[in-house]
Amino acid sequence: xxxxxxxxxxxxxxxxxxxxxxxxxxxxxxxxxxxxxxxxxxxxxxxxxxxxxxxxxxxxxxxxxxxxxxxxxxxxxxxxxxxxxxxxxxxxxxxxxxxxxxxxxxxxxxxxxxxxxxxxxxxxxxxxxxxxxxxxxxxxxxxxxxxxxxxxxxxxxxxxxxxxxxxxxxxxxxxxxxxxxxxxxxxxxxxxxxxxxxx
Numbered sequence: 001x002x003x004x005x006x007x008x009x010x011x012x013x014x015x016x017x018x019x020x021x022x023x024x025x026x027x028x029x030x031x032x033x034x035x036x037x038x039x040x041x042x043x044x045x046x047x048x049x050x051x052x053x054x055x056x057x058x059x060x061x062x063x064x065x066x067x068x069x070x071x072x073x074x075x076x077x078x079x080x081x082x083x084x085x086x087x088x089x090x091x092x093x094x095x096x097x098x099x100x101x102x103x104x105x106x107x108x109x110x111x112x113x114x115x116x117x118x119x120x121x122x123x124x125x126x127x128x129x130x131x132x133x134x135x136x137x138x139x140x141x142x143x144x145x146x147x148x149x150x151x152x153x154x155x156x157x158x159x160x161x162x163x164x165x166x167x168x169x170x171x172x173x174x175x176x177x178x179x180x181x182x183x184x185x186x187x188x189x190x191x192x193x194x195x196x197x198x199x
Contacts, residue, residue, distance in 0.1 A: 020048065025174045134169075
Protein backbone atom coordinates (compact mmCIF):
# COMPACT_ATOMS: atom_id res chain seq x y z
CA UNK A 1 0.00 0.00 0.00
CA UNK A 2 2.83 2.42 0.85
CA UNK A 3 4.43 1.69 -2.51
CA UNK A 4 1.20 2.35 -4.41
CA UNK A 5 0.71 5.81 -2.90
CA UNK A 6 4.38 6.76 -3.00
CA UNK A 7 4.63 5.73 -6.66
CA UNK A 8 1.55 7.82 -7.47
CA UNK A 9 3.59 10.94 -6.68
CA UNK A 10 6.98 9.85 -8.07
CA UNK A 11 8.50 11.32 -11.24
CA UNK A 12 6.09 14.24 -11.33
CA UNK A 13 3.00 12.04 -11.07
CA UNK A 14 -0.27 13.77 -10.21
CA UNK A 15 -2.83 11.33 -8.80
CA UNK A 16 -6.53 11.96 -9.31
CA UNK A 17 -7.01 13.05 -5.70
CA UNK A 18 -4.29 15.73 -5.86
CA UNK A 19 -6.30 18.68 -7.18
CA UNK A 20 -3.71 21.42 -6.56
CA UNK A 21 -5.92 23.39 -4.18
CA UNK A 22 -7.71 22.77 -0.87
CA UNK A 23 -10.94 20.84 -0.97
CA UNK A 24 -14.01 23.08 -1.17
CA UNK A 25 -15.54 21.32 1.82
CA UNK A 26 -12.44 22.08 3.90
CA UNK A 27 -12.46 25.73 2.84
CA UNK A 28 -16.10 26.03 3.90
CA UNK A 29 -15.43 24.32 7.22
CA UNK A 30 -12.60 26.72 7.97
CA UNK A 31 -14.69 29.73 6.99
CA UNK A 32 -17.45 28.56 9.34
CA UNK A 33 -15.09 28.68 12.33
CA UNK A 34 -15.52 24.99 13.15
CA UNK A 35 -11.83 24.19 12.75
CA UNK A 36 -10.07 25.43 15.87
CA UNK A 37 -6.67 25.38 17.52
CA UNK A 38 -3.81 23.09 16.57
CA UNK A 39 -4.64 20.87 13.61
CA UNK A 40 -3.51 17.40 12.51
CA UNK A 41 -3.96 16.58 8.81
CA UNK A 42 -3.92 12.78 8.61
CA UNK A 43 -3.00 11.58 5.14
CA UNK A 44 -2.11 15.10 4.02
CA UNK A 45 -0.78 14.26 0.56
CA UNK A 46 0.96 17.27 -0.98
CA UNK A 47 -0.44 19.53 1.72
CA UNK A 48 -2.99 21.85 0.12
CA UNK A 49 -5.54 21.46 2.94
CA UNK A 50 -2.90 21.87 5.66
CA UNK A 51 -1.41 24.89 3.92
CA UNK A 52 -4.82 26.55 3.64
CA UNK A 53 -5.29 26.19 7.39
CA UNK A 54 -1.76 27.39 8.10
CA UNK A 55 -2.46 30.50 6.04
CA UNK A 56 -5.43 31.15 8.32
CA UNK A 57 -3.16 31.06 11.37
CA UNK A 58 -3.54 27.48 12.58
CA UNK A 59 -0.55 25.49 13.76
CA UNK A 60 -0.77 22.49 11.44
CA UNK A 61 1.05 19.17 11.25
CA UNK A 62 0.48 17.09 8.13
CA UNK A 63 1.42 13.41 8.07
CA UNK A 64 1.56 10.96 5.19
CA UNK A 65 3.49 7.75 4.62
CA UNK A 66 4.22 8.71 0.99
CA UNK A 67 7.62 10.38 1.20
CA UNK A 68 7.26 11.86 -2.29
CA UNK A 69 4.04 13.62 -1.25
CA UNK A 70 5.66 15.03 1.89
CA UNK A 71 8.59 16.32 -0.16
CA UNK A 72 6.17 18.30 -2.32
CA UNK A 73 4.24 19.57 0.70
CA UNK A 74 7.42 20.82 2.33
CA UNK A 75 8.47 22.57 -0.87
CA UNK A 76 5.08 24.29 -1.13
CA UNK A 77 5.29 25.45 2.48
CA UNK A 78 8.74 26.91 1.87
CA UNK A 79 7.66 28.60 -1.38
CA UNK A 80 4.63 30.17 0.29
CA UNK A 81 6.39 31.11 3.51
CA UNK A 82 3.95 29.11 5.61
CA UNK A 83 4.94 27.41 8.89
CA UNK A 84 3.03 24.13 8.38
CA UNK A 85 5.00 21.08 9.50
CA UNK A 86 5.02 17.95 7.34
CA UNK A 87 6.20 14.53 8.47
CA UNK A 88 6.62 11.14 6.84
CA UNK A 89 4.64 9.11 9.35
CA UNK A 90 2.18 6.25 9.59
CA UNK A 91 -1.39 7.46 10.13
CA UNK A 92 -2.12 4.09 11.73
CA UNK A 93 0.26 4.99 14.57
CA UNK A 94 -0.61 8.59 15.39
CA UNK A 95 0.22 8.06 19.05
CA UNK A 96 3.88 7.90 17.98
CA UNK A 97 3.71 11.62 17.17
CA UNK A 98 3.49 12.27 20.92
CA UNK A 99 1.57 15.48 20.19
CA UNK A 100 -1.87 16.76 21.15
CA UNK A 101 -4.23 18.50 18.74
CA UNK A 102 -7.57 20.28 19.00
CA UNK A 103 -8.76 19.30 15.52
CA UNK A 104 -7.95 16.52 13.06
CA UNK A 105 -8.88 16.52 9.40
CA UNK A 106 -9.03 13.46 7.18
CA UNK A 107 -9.60 14.21 3.51
CA UNK A 108 -9.58 10.94 1.62
CA UNK A 109 -7.70 8.64 4.00
CA UNK A 110 -10.45 6.75 5.82
CA UNK A 111 -11.89 5.24 2.65
CA UNK A 112 -8.53 3.63 1.80
CA UNK A 113 -8.41 1.64 5.05
CA UNK A 114 -9.46 -1.93 5.65
CA UNK A 115 -11.53 -2.92 8.68
CA UNK A 116 -8.57 -3.82 10.91
CA UNK A 117 -6.71 -0.69 9.85
CA UNK A 118 -9.68 1.47 10.82
CA UNK A 119 -9.49 0.18 14.39
CA UNK A 120 -5.83 1.22 14.66
CA UNK A 121 -6.47 4.54 12.95
CA UNK A 122 -9.34 5.55 15.21
CA UNK A 123 -7.34 4.56 18.30
CA UNK A 124 -4.49 6.74 17.03
CA UNK A 125 -6.82 9.68 16.50
CA UNK A 126 -8.04 9.30 20.07
CA UNK A 127 -4.45 9.38 21.30
CA UNK A 128 -3.61 12.46 19.23
CA UNK A 129 -6.69 14.56 20.04
CA UNK A 130 -7.29 16.42 23.25
CA UNK A 131 -10.53 15.52 25.08
CA UNK A 132 -13.35 17.32 23.32
CA UNK A 133 -11.29 17.64 20.14
CA UNK A 134 -12.96 17.04 16.80
CA UNK A 135 -12.32 15.03 13.67
CA UNK A 136 -13.64 16.21 10.31
CA UNK A 137 -13.76 13.26 7.96
CA UNK A 138 -14.36 13.63 4.21
CA UNK A 139 -14.65 10.30 2.40
CA UNK A 140 -16.13 8.56 -0.64
CA UNK A 141 -19.81 7.87 -0.17
CA UNK A 142 -21.85 4.78 -0.94
CA UNK A 143 -24.01 7.09 -3.06
CA UNK A 144 -21.36 6.74 -5.78
CA UNK A 145 -21.93 3.98 -8.35
CA UNK A 146 -19.52 1.06 -8.13
CA UNK A 147 -16.64 0.98 -10.56
CA UNK A 148 -13.25 2.63 -10.29
CA UNK A 149 -12.13 4.33 -7.13
CA UNK A 150 -11.80 3.34 -3.47
CA UNK A 151 -14.19 1.58 -1.16
CA UNK A 152 -17.60 3.22 -0.82
CA UNK A 153 -18.38 4.18 2.76
CA UNK A 154 -21.80 4.20 4.42
CA UNK A 155 -22.92 6.35 7.31
CA UNK A 156 -23.31 3.13 9.30
CA UNK A 157 -19.62 2.26 8.77
CA UNK A 158 -18.50 5.67 10.00
CA UNK A 159 -20.68 5.39 13.09
CA UNK A 160 -19.41 1.86 13.77
CA UNK A 161 -15.75 2.89 13.47
CA UNK A 162 -16.24 5.76 15.92
CA UNK A 163 -18.55 3.92 18.29
CA UNK A 164 -16.46 3.81 21.47
CA UNK A 165 -15.17 7.00 23.06
CA UNK A 166 -16.57 9.29 20.37
CA UNK A 167 -19.70 11.30 19.63
CA UNK A 168 -20.67 11.35 15.95
CA UNK A 169 -22.30 14.79 15.75
CA UNK A 170 -23.18 14.86 12.04
CA UNK A 171 -22.65 12.97 8.77
CA UNK A 172 -23.74 15.20 5.91
CA UNK A 173 -23.70 14.78 2.12
CA UNK A 174 -20.78 16.63 0.55
CA UNK A 175 -18.61 16.66 -2.55
CA UNK A 176 -15.04 15.50 -2.91
CA UNK A 177 -13.27 17.34 -5.71
CA UNK A 178 -11.05 15.19 -7.92
CA UNK A 179 -9.22 15.04 -11.22
CA UNK A 180 -11.51 12.24 -12.40
CA UNK A 181 -13.56 12.99 -15.53
CA UNK A 182 -16.68 13.68 -13.48
CA UNK A 183 -14.77 16.20 -11.39
CA UNK A 184 -16.77 15.90 -8.17
CA UNK A 185 -17.48 12.71 -6.27
CA UNK A 186 -20.27 12.07 -3.77
CA UNK A 187 -18.82 12.17 -0.26
CA UNK A 188 -19.77 12.20 3.38
CA UNK A 189 -18.53 14.93 5.68
CA UNK A 190 -18.56 13.64 9.24
CA UNK A 191 -18.06 15.76 12.35
CA UNK A 192 -16.93 13.56 15.23
CA UNK A 193 -15.92 14.64 18.75
CA UNK A 194 -13.64 12.80 21.11
CA UNK A 195 -15.60 12.09 24.27
CA UNK A 196 -14.64 14.09 27.35
CA UNK A 197 -14.55 17.73 28.28
CA UNK A 198 -12.34 20.06 26.29
CA UNK A 199 -9.29 21.19 28.18
